[in-house]
Amino acid sequence: MDPREEAKRQKELLLQTAGILPTELVVAQGEELFNRKGPSGKTMAECDFGLGKGVLEGAAARLPRYFLDTNRVEDLDSRILTCMTRVQGFKPEQIKRSEVVAIAFYIASKSTGHRIQVRLLFPEERELYALGEKLFYARTGARDVGCATCHVTYVGRRAGVLPYADVLGKDKSWTHWPAYRYSNDQIWTMQDRIRACYGNIAHPQPALYSQPILALELFLAYHANGALVEEWPAFVR
Amino acid sequence: MRKVLVALFALGLAFALAQRYFAEEELKRVAAGGKAYAEVFANQRPDQALCSLHRNRLPADLLPQFLEEQRALIKYPASGKLMGDWRKGGAIFNNLQKANCFSCHFGSPVHLGGDVGPSLEKYGLKRGQSEAVQRYTYEVIYNSWAYFPCTVMYRFGAQGLLTPEEIADVVAYLLDPESDFNTKPAVGSR
The missing domain is CATH 1.10.760.10 (Cytochrome c-like domain)
Incomplete structure (x- = not known):
């Protein structure tokens, strides 16, 4: 069975039995966290996710992008971290990954129905994109692995349960994350997904929020430009 | 003589550069991914660099040397037996x-x-x-x-x-x- 059809079926099944989807629960939790006041007394509505202070509608579909205030390219996860530390006054060590993911689910939900619009305007965006492209095609490690070797050369072929997705082409994999993975009951953003890809092929994983992850994300997002976000957070196998 | 040396040096340099895939600046950014992750990229082998550079399709003129180098890596069991248990x-x-x-x-x-x-x-x-x-x-x-x-x-x-x-x-x-x-x-x- 086509994995996408299977996911749809599982989603229906879960909705019938539980009455609510795990994605909806996480989004609700994320909304609460978004409106929670930080040590500075501010909520996350005081933060700019790229379209102006507190504007969430369509914001996630335009990430990653360069932000002048941090002089960095940030994706949704990193921008949430920036908001919590710089605006809300949390200390970095106070921030739980599970909270960042829940907030990412909530903010991403405001981009359902939007199209991916990522640009390479600032030099930093162009440099990170170029690095992402190189990382994507790199062969490294004891297993000579690299993303493209399977996700370009062997698209549609199977090693294990699922066929390799055409992540740069028709599958528009960028639009599948953040997502709930029903097969493993996991709540993941693309950062987690990329780390798991490396882990699956016994390659050391890049740290969360690190430049190589952002570089790969910008590369993937740019290739998905114009693609419709059918549903964020998504529901995948 | 000097011209020949310069030409040879340039050729050698071009060859050395062709073997590299990641630039120093890029490796610095990759290093932000953590020690274990960065090491894998910093230690990329020349043959891996070639495959990366050419996106797994080596140009025909590189093939003979590449194949020869890969063949040279093959070692056999001390017993000489190629079929074991x-x-x-x-x-x-x-x-x-x-x-x-x-x-x-x-x-x-x-x-x-x-x-x-x-x-x-x-x-x-x-x-x-x-x-x-x-x-x-x-x-x-x-x-x-x-x-x-x-x-x-x-x-x-x-x-x-x-x-x-x-x-x-x-x-x-x-x-x-x-x-x-x-x-x-x-x-x-x-």
Whole structure:
């Protein structure tokens, strides 16, 4: 069975039995966290996710992008971290990954129905994109692995349960994350997904929020430009 | 004389640069990913760099030297025997953590195989056990890039993932007519 059809079926099944989807629960939790006041007394509505202070509608579909205030390219996860530390006054060590993911689910939900619009305007965006492209095609490690070797050369072929997705082409994999993975009951953003890809092929994983992850994300997002976000957070196998 | 030296130096430099895939600046950014992650990229081998640079399709003029270098990496068991113990080979073939052969190749009687690589169903029955077949099978497993430059298949021997003796065991698992691989039906076969 086509994995996408299977996911749809599982989603229906879960909705019938539980009455609510795990994605909806996480989004609700994320909304609460978004409106929670930080040590500075501010909520996350005081933060700019790229379209102006507190504007969430369509914001996630335009990430990653360069932000002048941090002089960095940030994706949704990193921008949430920036908001919590710089605006809300949390200390970095106070921030739980599970909270960042829940907030990412909530903010991403405001981009359902939007199209991916990522640009390479600032030099930093162009440099990170170029690095992402190189990382994507790199062969490294004891297993000579690299993303493209399977996700370009062997698209549609199977090693294990699922066929390799055409992540740069028709599958528009960028639009599948953040997502709930029903097969493993996991709540993941693309950062987690990329780390798991490396882990699956016994390659050391890049740290969360690190430049190589952002570089790969910008590369993937740019290739998905114009693609419709059918549903964020998504529901995948 | 001086011109020749300069030209030689430039040629050498061009060659050295051609072997690099990541620039220093890029490796600095990659380093932000953590020590273990960064090391893998900093230690990228020249052959890996070539495959990366050419996106797994080497230009024809690079092939002869590349193949020769890959062939030179192949070592054989001290005993000289290319077929070892098929039972041990089966344990290696069918272990996800070890060689993970079944994930890409169809034919295992233990696990449903994938289709990234060619089907190996009844490999030994179809090909026989001649010295040439043994050698070919051993060498492809030891260093797939000596036959298929830049292929996805791990270079088990050349990268130290399996010892020569373990590779000989896998060769036996595939070739020995008594092996489960050749006597039992492959999972998923019709």
